[in-house]
Amino acid sequence: MNHSALDNWQRLTDALWDLTEDHPVIALLCRTWAFQIANEVNPKTTPAFSEQTSHPPFNIQSRTLTCDVVFAPCLDRSNYLGTCNEVLKNFKSSNPDLSAGILTTGLSERALNQLIKTSEWPLLSGPNFRAPLLRHLPQVHHITQRIEERVNAIKELAPFFRRHRSDKFQRISGDIERIAAFKHWLTAINCKCVVIPNEQLEPASHLVCAAKELQIETIQLLHGIPTQLYHPMLSDQLWLWDEAQAQTFQKWGLTKSRIHVSGFLEPIHIPDAPATKSQTPSSRNWLFASQWQGAALWGQTHFHTAAKWVAQSQLPSDTQLTVRFHPQDTESDKTAIKKLFEHWTVAPRFTDKQTPLGEQMTHVQGVITASSSVGYIAGVMGLPTAILWDPAMTGLHGDTHFPGSTRIEGPEALTQFIAENNDRRLEGNPFTQHQQSALTHTVDILGDEARKKSQEKWSVSATHTGEHLLPDPGNIHFGIVIPNLNQGSFLEEALKSVIEQDWPHRSLVIMDGGSTDNSIEVIREYEEQAKNVRIGPDGGQTHAIAAGFHQIPEATHLLWLNSDDRLLPGALSTFARMIKREPRHALYIGAGWQISGDGRRRLVLRDEIRWPTVRLWPQQYFLQPATMISRPAYEAVMGVNPDVLHAMDYDLWLRLLHHHSAKCFSTPVCEVQMHPQQKTARIRNEVLWETLALCFDDGGRKDALQLGSHLLRHEPQFASWAAEKGLQLFSRLSKFGKS
Known part of the structure; x- marks a missing residue:
């Protein structure tokens, strides 16, 4: 018998587990690598990412549906699928105010067809995965360095990592992309809780890592006997069959607060009249x-x-x-x-x-x-x-x-x-009564977990406004989100510019990430005129925007206004006139003023914006606060991507204009303040890198080279910054720019 896999799992987790708070991907890599090391003589390959099943027809996002609880079997095992169906059936009858569905990612066509025939619940296609992305290179480089610093000191593991460094690099890149895709997907459906009935294998492990980064509750149902491979564990909670299992895990160091004895939840029918x-x-x-x-x-x-x-x-x-x-x-x-x-x-x-x-x-x-x-x-x-x-x-x-x-x-x-x-x-036959009692107790606990997360995130629960292609131009309702962090000196002007608009059908949501300046005092002064206010740490600006839009399901059109920008008087009425005149566009882009620190004003105006030339957006710039988004189009592309930290607007324009059109007009609708504390000024290199990487991912090397040469001419500090970060792929763009 070979114990090296378990030994290596223990060595890896001891060496790397403290890094997983910042990089959850390391936790699932520990498991994968321990198995690979143990079987290196006769290697067993992981299925290629491209072979993982995706089922686009069942895309819940197009229905404007919030899915509070996602059940994710992720493998073609009858007990996993059966458990999801059984718990979901009881969950819906006990929690009619919450919505739930089954994720089909990882299932075969046979299992999917069986679900179509037997399941009464929404089937969720999950995200579409792409090849490892240029955008993730800085994170991959950082994680690789951190891992190698630790592993090189472990003599049993260092040779394996030296032999397969390139494979590890690619593996990290692929895992990060899958986690990023799930983050985007979970945010789009406003998920509160993920239930996984398997042993933390792919793609369940990617889903759990994404949920943890978004602070979504993750619950894992144990199908089998306790195993030390569950500790340290990825999920927030582990639900077990009986108290004896809980005691075993506690002996291994798993805290009692993370364990719940749910009982046996697999659907087993036992006749009531056994043979005497x-x-x-x-x-x-x-x-x-x-x-x-x-x-x-x-x-x-x-x-x-x-x-x-x-x-x-x-x-x-x-x-x-x-x-x-x-x-x-x-x-x-x-x-x-x-x-x-x-x-x-x-x-x-x-x-x-x-x-x-x-x-x-x-x-x-x-x-x-x-x-x-x-x-x-x-x-x-x-x-x-x-x-x-x-x-x-x-x-x-x-x-x-x-x-x-x-x-x-x-x-x-x-x-x-x-x-x-x-x-x-x-x-x-005590089993049937025993199981029904377990199911009743479990779905009550699960409902409480989802509601608790709803309150924490100020989320709208079970919102379903019906499937439609375009909003009714006669019933335009604008939803405006203002994300803020320590911009109190500008915030009041931004709030007043929305509140004083003359268009009556509007909703304002204020999302503050935990400001330490005077922002909270400003917000308190105006909070009665906002639909919702959230104050506290969040997952960053992109996640705050997505969460804010979830607060206003009545809105037919969406706009986010940075707290250091402002709408001009009559801006919403101007947007409404354009929408009524030409209702079939995804984006409505007005003109806007850029105001420098010394008060100089520059009008930004575009005659036409379309795909694929929008990839060169930094060369054909238009202002984000001057851009109104049709909600159906926004939801069709799953909204802003929380994994894109800086260039979330550019990423959204790329995805929207793949399938939809934009209407540009010349009336100014906003003012944008340019100042040293502005995000794009403070971390300009990071913003440019993410923009270039998104261009590369969307359009390939040719467009990236064109955009890269433009950046090298106008942003000379960018090339040296990228080289310092170890982003060697940028060297090709540097050579192109110099020539």
Whole structure:
């Protein structure tokens, strides 16, 4: 048996776990790399990102629907899918004020088709993943440096990282992109809580990392026995079958506040009338729920060993064995299991008919299994249950307890257990009542978690305004969000410029990220004239804008106004006239004044903006506060992307104008203040890099070179900054610019 995977997992987490607060991607890399190191002699590749399933037809964003709770099975396992459906069914009946759906990312077409036929809930397509992006290079470079500083000091791990440095670099880039895509997607649907019924594998791990960065509650349902691979863990909470499991995790250091005993939630139907002793034939039938596939997980052959023990045991002459194959066993797996029993005088009954497990259990004398879930069900039912336990598994799972079952080690112990329990009979059926109680309790807790997150984020719950292509031009309602952080000297002018507009149908939301200047006093003076005010730390300007727009579902058109800018009198009426005249545009772009520190005014005006020339936006600049956005178009592209920290407006224009048009007009509608504390002035190089990277991602090398040469001519400090950050890809643009 190979313990190196677990050992390396422990070494990696000890060395790197404190970095995961800033970079959650490191947590899932620890798990992936530990497995790769353990299997380096016979490597097992992770499925290519391009092979992960995406299902665009089920895109909830186009329906203006907030999804409070996302259930994410992420793998084609019947117990994962069944658990999601069962919990969701009970959740909706107990929490009619909250919305929920099932994420289909990671599922096969077969599983998706089954969900289409059987599920009553919204199916969510999730984000579309792209290749690793230029935009993430600074973060990739930083994370790589931090990891190498730690790992190079560990002699067991350093050689592996030196041999595969390029692969690690690419892997980090890909993981960051998937986390970024999920962040955008979760923000777009205003999610409060993510429920994952699997073992933190991809793509579930990417989803959890994204949710944690957005402070969305993450709940993981344990399907099986405790394993040390869950600690340290990614998710906020771990929901378990029983108190004994909770005690095991607490012994390993998982705090009690992160553990909830939810009970067994998989949908298992058990008939209410099991066979009694008088109805049972003289021949006793024991069920062996086998499993062969996936048996070498983490270098351990637990399921193989269990099948061999059963084949080596001796059953009484009046006892029959039925071997139930696992649904995912292949024909070669089944052949391997049958071969183990060739020496038996009376061959077992082999079945791959997927008779419901609960129904099959009511007609057997006892159950033999290496599966913790099967053992748990049988134990709660009161059946004699033998859990086959390879002692070497203790290193991974600890001294695990199985309620109502007996842990068996070796064929001799199994032979004795069967002989001692061949006359016990199942009386009654406590399982169904036990499970319904668990479901009722769990969905109540889940509803409370979602509501608590709603209050924390000032979010609108279960908003559904109906699917439509364009807003009614006769019912225009403007939604304006003002994000602010320590701009108190400008904030009052920005607020007054919105409040004093002559268009009556408008909603104002103020999002303050926790200012320490006089901003709070200014906000308190005007908060009664705003629909919502939120004060406190947030996920940055982009996330504040997205959260603010979620507060105003009645708005047909959206605009964010930076706290150091202002709308001109009559600006909203001007926008309304343009929308009524030409209602079929995604963007309405007016003129605007740029005001320098010395008071000089410059009018910014464009005659036409369209894709793909919008990629060169810094050369064809228009003002963001002069831009009104149609809400259906905004939601069709999932809104602003919270992973884009600085050039979120440029990113949004690129995505909107791929599929929609813009209307430009010459009337000034805003004033933009230019000052040293302005974000684009303080971190100008970061803004330019993100803009260039977005251009590269959208249009490729040719447009990036054109934009890069423009930046090199007009922003000479940019090239030296990029080189200092280790962004070697920029060197090509530098050479192009110099030539």
